[in-house]
Amino acid sequence: MTHDRHALAPLFAVRAAGVPFQVLERLGTPAVSAAARRLNAFGATLDEAAEAALATVAIELASDRKLRSKVSQKLSRRSVIVAELANAHPWLAAYAQAHAAREAALEDLEAMIDREYATALDALSREAGRVLPDFLLLESAPLLDEVRKWVTCREPANRSIDRQRHRTLAMYLQRVCAKNDSFSRFGPTMWGTIEPGEGIALHPRPGMARRVELETWVVARLVAIIEADPDVRAELAPRLHGHGQLEQDAFVRLDEQREHALSTGERALVAACDGVRPACELGDPTTLASLAERGVIVWRLERYARDTAPFASLLADIDGWRDPVRERWRTRLQPLVALVERFAADERVASRRAVLDELHANLQAIGVADRERTRTLYAATNPINENCTLHSTISLGAAACDRLLADVWPWLELWHDATAFAVSRVYQRVAELVAVAPRRAGKLPYSSLLHTARAAGFDLDRDGGLTDVARGAWDDVQRELSELLGRRPDAPVWQLTAEDCTFLRRRYELPPPGEIGRPSLDLLACATSAADAAAGRFDWLVGESHHGFPLYQHTMYWGCPDKTTLTNIIRAAAGDAPVASRDSGNDLPVHINYEAFLATGVATFVGAARTRASWKVVRPADAEVVVDEGGQDIRLRAPSGEDLGSLIRTAATVMGMHPFFPLVRAPHEPRLRLGAVTVQRRSWYVDSSELGAQRTGMTASFVSALERVRADRGIPRWVYVRPRPGVLNSTKTNRDKDNKPVCIDLESVISLYIFEHRLRKYEAMILTEMLPAPEQIFLDTGDGPVLFELRTNVVPRDATQR
Incomplete structure (x- = not known):
């Protein structure tokens, strides 16, 4: 039982974020967090002064029971003590000074939150306007118009709808900067190989390959519409239903446990239904319709079980039909072909937006309505799918792989x-x-x-x-x-x-x-520079573990x-x-x-x-x-x-x-390591009650309470947050989008609005340390360092020697 059983496959994919992480860092407001820490320090001084005064109040005010009770209540509640009373009792001076200092710090923090939020909004407006337009084309085209309007003419944000828009834009920015989603140029793929050597090195080459397709859901709706044309059915090739067995005088649908008696003529017709010859060649459409209605045959316009080019497959089917039905549907669908080609050929946002508008109009004219957005993860809503592969490649040193496996084999x-x-x-x-x-x-x-x-x-x-x-x-x-x-x-x-x-x-x-x-392991590397990474001076991190087939x-x-x-x-x-x-x-x-x-x-x-x-x-x-x-x-x-x-x-x-995170331990999950390899990041369970009874929105008390929790529990600035397991009751076929962790800068007021909103929504959140940390992101594909992961396969060691 050693690492000799395992090897990393010699070819792997690299999933990179599409935007440098520094874009998110520009939204930071560390001065607010520093002010909150100062407020907490003044609060601690106030607590010390209050406890000292409470210890002497019984002696100092022994003769005045009423005043003693009043002062004790104010000290216990940390309330203000008027100057006259403090001046008359010098032993209260330290408390009065501490209280004044704390109140001044609170006022400073409240003012700073508003001021820094406005500054951060300028950064958000600038970065959203620069980074997000072509992303939103594919993700949420209607929001693109809102972004442009807000960027060019931003009004003061004092309404909940404005705050929601800011949260949405910040959420999209964190997605393209801090995630490795495979999504157009915002989640491009590279490929890498294991070579002799010690480290990780980027071999830059300009450009990327793009592939654009109409999405599966669009083609499914087109199929339903075309199939409703009564002239189409004669062009379709019926086939025996896959869940049934044809016997001497019957067809048995095993998935329904039902038997359908067949006449001699019906059986002969069923035997001729091979999925190749169209119904117009088989004849007897009435009998075919009866057999299809009973579930003996499938006589429909069908998509293939697996199809990465479903629109092309549909066009190929139509090209095999006779006129005039072929010409009718080819004519109606040809504009869609041209629009997909135009979208792929032109990367400019304005041009692509015009293409999408035309595409939506053409689809609606055919009868394909826009798909409703849902909470389901990975449910495509845009009609266009674009995948991008960078021409750049990465090499990974064999010695680095051996070092990884020598430590991580027990995890395997x-x-x-x-x-x-x-x-x-x-x-x-x-x-x-x-x-x-x-x-x-x-x-x-x-x-x-x-x-x-x-x-x-x-x-x-x-x-x-x-x-x-x-x-x-x-x-x-x-x-x-x-x-x-x-x-x-x-x-x-x-x-x-x-x-x-x-x-x-x-x-x-x-x-x-x-x-x-x-x-299949998602591997991340933590290094202080590209030179260190190339020399093998980096730490390995196992991000997630999957079944062995994602590269397919x-x-x-x-x-x-x-x-x-x-x-x-x-x-x-x-x-x-x-x-x-x-x-x-x-x-x-x-x-x-x-x-x-x-x-x-x-x-x-x-x-x-x-x-x-x-x-x-x-x-x-x-x-x-x-x-x-x-x-x-x-x-x-x-x-x-x-x-x-x-x-x-x-x-x-x-x-x-x-x-695949096996340690579940509230309220704190230590970082798990095998040798020098991190196999599970450190996490903290944070309950809304830890931050006190807060009113909705960003307040000084929320920020100061968060800073106290961070100091007490050692929570870093950059974390990924997600609801506790089981809160969303997701299934294999219906995983809620909020299952995906969100990158949060705990020293950014805009980011804190996202965190506060989710904490209020779910009452408790899991905060997981960001690794690599921002200063450990070293892969620069041109515009700045980007987060990336190597999606690798673990295979038997002898498989690499075949």
Whole structure:
């Protein structure tokens, strides 16, 4: 059990922020925080003076009970004592002076908050006007008009709607400066390789490649509209429904457990429905319509199960139709083609805005309304998707990789055991469903299992059930590890040991994790300069850990310079085991679509959706569910006997362990380290009650209370904040946007407005230290240092030597 089992794959992606972090730093108002600390110091002096006076009041005012009571109350409440009383009793002078000093500091802080907020708004206006316009084109085009109006003619901000707008703009700025989202040029991808050497080095090359597509949701709505044209149906090629089996005189829909009797003529027609010949060649549209209505055949205009160019696929379908229906829809859609091409060719904001306006108008004329914005994370609302890959590359020294693995290998063992533990739980639940699912000729078709799962309220269709069970297992892992580590005294940093990370295998009999036993790691480097980083003088940080397949998402795969090597890496990450891809990912947005799995032949599609001729496909009604009791696995098998892959060792199971932060310990989570590698950042749980009873908005009392909490608990200036786990009740298919951490500068009044608003909304927040810290960001792609992460794959060491 050493690091010799593991290696980093030789090719990796680099996810970079699109805007230098210094843009956020320009919104800072450290003078406000300094003034709050001065106020707190005066407050402490006032407390000392009050306690000293309270200790002598009984003696000094022994003969005047009424005055003694009045003064005691004022001292206890830290109220002002009038000058006449203080002058008459010199022992109160120190208190009076301390109180006056504190009141003056409070007035200074209140005035400074207003003054510094106005100054920060100037910086926000300047940076938002410079940075955000083309970002907002893709994120929220209507807000672009508001930004331009506000930047050119900003009125005094004294209304809640203004504060909300400022928060929104600041939120967008932190997103493009402090996040590695894959989003146009604001989240570009680079690629890197492991080379001989010690450090990390950027090899700059000018320019970037762009790929623009109409989003999946737009094409889905276009499909629905076109399909409603009665002339279209004759051009569509019907096919046998994937969840059914054709027998001698009947068609059995296994996912519904229903049998449809077929006449001789119907059976012959069904047999001719191959998904290639259009209905106009098959004849008998009445019978075809009856068969489609009964669910025997699929006779619709369909999108492909996985498609990273869905609009191009739709156009290709239309080009295969006969006129006049082909000409009708080609004519209506051709303007959309031209608009997408114009958007891709012209990077100017004004030109792109005009294109988007035309695009919206054309879509609405066809009948495609704008998509309503929701709270769901990663739910695309803009009709256009743009991915960008920088031509620059990064090299990572092999010695730096060895240094990382020598320290971090116990973390990889923890991943191995945690996924195995989750698999064992998922296996138990799905095996219960398998046991009661109806067989046919002694075998269990996958379609029949789907019916049983649906009846039991277990979401196997979209994999939500797998994620939910795995989440319960992950909760237990977090609880047990937190109890194990919680015996230690609190400290800023806890050093983990291999024994800590392998506690699960000592407590449980674990099955092999199989295809999900090795993670994809998001690695960050902390260095004081690019020269130090290149020389290997940097510290490693494991940001997040994922299932082994993120590099196959379209946003990264399309720009990969060596797709053959990447495919070999994905195969190695899955242990060279077969992978079954099912219907659960059919509606993914373009940028996170996994079509590469099927296009490269790594996976076999076992689903009822439309497929391409080049894919490996097994119909779900033909796929047999097989139980491996010894390995605690449930797998799919082709009619030929070929193993198609696991039903439970999947990315959906791993999603139940996301994010992979195993230590959960309120009110403080120390930073976790293995050797010199940080594997979990330090966090603090902050409750609104710690900041006192505050009125809504930014106040001197809020800022001073926050500074007291920071001083007492060692909270740094820059943090990422998020609600406590469980507050948002998110599921695999509906994760609330507020799950994403927000970068907060605790010494920026504008940033504090965001924090105060969220703290009031959720009552408690988790604050996590920002690592790398601002002074440790060294990668300069041209305009200034940007945050970045290496998205790597952990593979068996022998895989890198093949």
